[in-house]
Amino acid sequence: MGCVQSFRELCDRQKNTNVRKSLPAVCIVWQTAMIILFGVFIRYNEEADPHWVEHRHTNNISSDIENDFYYRYPSFQDVHVMIFVGFGFLMTFLKRYSFGAVGFNFLIAAFGLQWALLMQGWFHSLDYTDGKIKIGVESMINADFCVAGCLIAYGAVLGKVSAVQLLVMTLFGVTLFAVEEYIILNVVHARDAGGSMVIHTFGAYYGLSISWMLYRPNLDQSDRLHGSVYHSDVFAMIGTLFLWMFWPSLNSAITDHGDGQHRAAINTYLALAATVLTTVAISSLFQKHGKLDMVHIQNSTLAGGVAVGTAAEFMLMPYGALIVGFCCGIISTLGYVYLTPFMEKYLKIQDMCGIHNLHAMPGVIGGIVGAITAASATESVYGVEGLINTFDFEKDFKDMVPSRQGGHQAAGLCVALCFGLSLQPPLNVTTEKAHESCFNVYS
Amino acid sequence: MGCVQSFRELCDRQKNTNVRKSLPAVCIVWQTAMIILFGVFIRYNEEADPHWVEHRHTNNISSDIENDFYYRYPSFQDVHVMIFVGFGFLMTFLKRYSFGAVGFNFLIAAFGLQWALLMQGWFHSLDYTDGKIKIGVESMINADFCVAGCLIAYGAVLGKVSAVQLLVMTLFGVTLFAVEEYIILNVVHARDAGGSMVIHTFGAYYGLSISWMLYRPNLDQSDRLHGSVYHSDVFAMIGTLFLWMFWPSLNSAITDHGDGQHRAAINTYLALAATVLTTVAISSLFQKHGKLDMVHIQNSTLAGGVAVGTAAEFMLMPYGALIVGFCCGIISTLGYVYLTPFMEKYLKIQDMCGIHNLHAMPGVIGGIVGAITAASATESVYGVEGLINTFDFEKDFKDMVPSRQGGHQAAGLCVALCFGLSLQPPLNVTTEKAHESCFNVYS
């Protein structure tokens, strides 16, 4: 409650202050803080350090190509494109807010990834011998993942919050994310390669909670801002396609070397293909005269990638991936048709980009699919070594069995939901000024 | 003839049915069929299976980096971008059809790749021990290739067919493609790394045949739909550039590991560079006042990539690649200036995107260049092992010599042409309704 209170105060204070002073101040001060914290804590890991040559000899690594960089860098670049072009352009559909959407997305992602390197580093890659965080290519991918959670949340409040509020949202969001991720992956020992639970479920409910806090009944009067024009819809399609195409890289970016990355990419590729067909089917069925709705094509076609995130590295089987994609295309499109208007009218939750349909529901489905797939794993399907590698049955968890792992997966989903919904208390902040200043930022 | 008949009937039936019912029905039923067929037939191959660890030990593979995933995944992602953003945005130039072009491209590619995995799997990667198709990263690349053939065909009839007709076209196209590819690569034993013959020649003539069937003399009255506006032309340039930049990945995606992929990328890079200069030259020469025509810049600059497809993995030599690019830029641009109007007026073939100039002619040239390059291969240039690896002179073909391989390449080209033109009989379907429903789909 305390932190919520302070968040409200911060929001209020920002609005009453001239944006001319507060935005530069926040950017400069926070960036300076980052430099100091990086100076104290962050160093290169052994694969990015010039001692790598000696490390190779000591550990009998035969070649430079064994450096993790070559396993993961192509996936990292694809994920990077998803964060900045994918999420950025997906939100350009508002005719008076295309540039603002891309620009603010850019700003909060650039800040968020620095803070994420620190927060995730403290939890996951702190070297206790010297108290430093050691970063490498996997840290950069994880930082981008963490930022994705905050960008999803931004989708709920698009055009309603100022740049400073967004930065505050990101600071809180990344912090929450790192704690939640640590609990789900390390304490609960759930697996979540593509982040159905960790990223999408958490990010979507975090955003919806904030949107509920910031509910403004007189939003309708600014409807003129929320229409789309033809070209802004084509721009949004650039975002959709780059997300759709590179999703196999996202789900396979941090899975196990070898078959793990290979299988995750195949499963995601298939799930997304199936989603496109069912999205088109439902969109055509529920619109008058069988016309397709651009919003559905732009968003629901991605639901399969979200839902296959947790199970992508498991033996979901190709037909299993298609089934997941099939269902999510239907559920997500129906969400746009029925659920979004319902939520706005009765629950006072305005969901600008429909993140409940694209991230929240498919994320929860992804968590459930992951739990079922894990629980039904057998040694004959995975092999003895394969089972240990895939589910990480090592060290403290070397006595784990698949059926119990299924329970842990379900527990992980609950943790993600709880963290996402923890910022729930109503604040009813009048965001009118913030809203307008935001639109004026880019004239 | 029977299949053509049924295709016409299908087209007619679709038009007379309300699109509100037919499009959802086709999408749901076909996707369900895919799930069932995938359940029966498709499994992961040994490199995407958790038994990979054991497979590595058994086959004495030293490291996870030897997994084919790391050889081909970056190329796969580039090809994926070409299919969805490249082909999709290349067709956005029509001012009232930008979104439709991208959206329908998305739909048929998502369906086509699933059907291609099955069709190509039955022909190429069926495991006779258990009757299953084993898929991996190379299967995904091949499925994307197969889809490319159908998207090329779509270019000929852009804006003239409905979504359901496009899906039918894709179903037929992928089936034909898989048979044609099997005959060319396995029966005739031609090599075709970048698909000059298999993809481009076949796809273009398949599309032109359909366009001829669907000829509508009163197309002129809807000319207003076919103009371009400034911004839709800039959107189209996004498609052009992503195709142009990633073409080296397309031509090298499934060539031999090591020098094969390396050489294919270099040859394609050079051929495309040369094409740009001759395209600009011819475009400037034949337009009044030396102005450049945007259509030429958007399309003909890509002809070199098509034409170097077959020979890219051979010892074409850097200057050879430049010569191929040089000639194709000229021929393709002249095609836009003279041949497209001629074909529409005298042959009753409307070629909306000019695929005859971009894919058909350069594809045929590519087949011929491939035959000549193969026929002139010598042991001194390739080395003994290099010759065997490059032309796959193994098993049934271990007694093959380069000069005979040249003949087989030429035979492969003939097969591609025959398959492309096999759907030739005139149908004269009145497509007016389909045409309008198509444009109304996205309001």
Next chain:
Amino acid sequence: MGCVQSFRELCDRQKNTNVRKSLPAVCIVWQTAMIILFGVFIRYNEEADPHWVEHRHTNNISSDIENDFYYRYPSFQDVHVMIFVGFGFLMTFLKRYSFGAVGFNFLIAAFGLQWALLMQGWFHSLDYTDGKIKIGVESMINADFCVAGCLIAYGAVLGKVSAVQLLVMTLFGVTLFAVEEYIILNVVHARDAGGSMVIHTFGAYYGLSISWMLYRPNLDQSDRLHGSVYHSDVFAMIGTLFLWMFWPSLNSAITDHGDGQHRAAINTYLALAATVLTTVAISSLFQKHGKLDMVHIQNSTLAGGVAVGTAAEFMLMPYGALIVGFCCGIISTLGYVYLTPFMEKYLKIQDMCGIHNLHAMPGVIGGIVGAITAASATESVYGVEGLINTFDFEKDFKDMVPSRQGGHQAAGLCVALCFGLSLQPPLNVTTEKAHESCFNVYS
């Protein structure tokens, strides 16, 4: 002086000739010359040659994955996207020149990379045993780098020169670049992985010199051409983002295998993130009502990538990268606010895209940062082998020490500045006709 003279004459001659004849003639003749020169000089290197199999056995290389192609091809494709989409779309902001910017960028890059392969080949990869240049994936990356220098120069004179003049500028620019690069890297023995000095400092001053030559006092009357519209600014953001996202690939593309590439990517990633925050801060601080200026967001956010280019492969440390990014965001944005108007008014230098703020100043800073970082290198931080590998203390330079290397780095920066400014004499060419023909090229 002679070459400058001939450049002026060429510019004059072009203007007086009908563009209808000169552009096609230049394209065809130059491309033919390229084919002949490639035929005489260019061959595949041993990693792209079919003898690679034998080369592997001879050199005891265990696997195809050791082919340099797999180390560098993903980075090459990212750099390729930066050249064609990044630079191309970054210049689309002019409302009447979007297509022209992308199209001309395409043309000169396609020519420049061929000439760069020859020029850089003669200096760097000439095989003295047979007098041939041996090319591979690293040659393609270097050719793209060289082209980048010329595209930066194009930014200064955007919309003021004709296509033929641009080609002449590129021919001269690539030639100068290759000489300058040879002197800096091989004679002076400075290291410059991301090209802060070699590419950015040289390219920017080369462009500004030309802009000074071509100064036209009555440019104001064509102000209407230089405004931006909303959608052309969103297009420009596509260029910005693809440059920003793929900059880590550019700076790491030709660094040492293993830790070198890994470290360069991390440093660039961090520097760019910091730049975004300070750019937003300064932009918001200096614009009235705290509004952000789109030009700053589009350009200054990239300054960190330029400035970290030289030192990216050194042990700059993560906080060092953040500090570099922090400073460059401030300096670059202040440059747009104060320096660009000053330069136009008092120095008669029109800088259309603000390349002095984006490339020149950050490039010089990058050179200085590189010199300091090199001079302060110690064996304890790098390790004995690491120091030798990172700074290439081998052969003629095996007795080099870090402090002297710092001096060599500073000398390299001076060379880059001298070469960039060597085309300085005033020409005062009336470019009005060229200017108008250029805008008319794309109607």
